[in-house]
Amino acid sequence: MSGPATREAHESGSDATITAACFPAPALLLRTNAPVAQRTVRAFAGQQAEAARFLARSLAAALRPAPDMRARVAAFIAAFEATEDWRYRAAASSPHSTGRYSPMWADRFRTPITDDNPNLFRVGDHTRFRDGATWDPATRTYQGGTDTPASRTMRRFEALAAARFPPSPRVDVVCNSVSLPDGRIADGTRLLRGAAARRAAAEMTARISARGGDTSRITTSGHLIYTASAPEAERHAIFHHAMTLLARNHTAPADTLTAWLQAAYLLYQAPRRKRGADATIRTFLVAAGTLLLSSPPALPHDIDLRAYTRTHDLFVTELRAAQSIGTTSVGRRI
Known part of the structure; x- marks a missing residue:
């Protein structure tokens, strides 16, 4: 038996495959080796899974009556905006009473990134x-301690970021080139070193100071590497192309997977909010991917850092390799 009723039942069942296991905790957040503290960080995956299941159902319902490509793109954009709203509400109701995850900082989860505030x-x-x-104020460095998942991850990506720069010391900025579906090249996230990185560090210090934060441990000199979000016009274009890639009706299973892989890179080059962009993108990618693919896609724990430090082609190649989804079984569910 087939038909709309059967298809709807199949779609509603597909979101049940979205579990906390779809959201491996970013190792960069595991800054302690204490099991209890690590479990607290990993627990957020349950919230992401619940949100992704709801978003997958909502997106499927919005796409079924969509009469054309424009309506499909609008449905994906609405789903992404709903994910952003979920992330803000999760922050506003955070159990953390102090620190950057406390409710007093929730507004940053809906504050837009701009050219004046990258x-x-x-x-x-x-x-x-x-x-x-421990912090040594004399040397202005951290001393001692034992490695954690976070320290090992940061050490790796510092090396990968440094390798993106050419030998010439005169080059302080490297931009991620983003290949758009229409053939154009857009400027994505920028990697900064040298004078450009020191200016970024000074800007960060000024911002934190203006918010009343402690800036005594921020280094503004020496060999620094920073990432900086792309210009606003570029981010808007990249984001829209990501939505278009997902909305297309790909007939070949391999094309569907490729579209999702490409959209993942584009979304990380086009963050929209000052805080929470990573969790928003991960949750949206799983929700949308579950509709487009035969099962939830796999997200590496460090997908955000890969997107910032890897070239477009290399990111897509690595993310494709992480998938256990066979291209012969991938197919649109909506």
């Missing part, structure tokens, strides 16, 4: 993520 992130200083490391 996202900046330091890649490096892995010793600060060692369990039990």
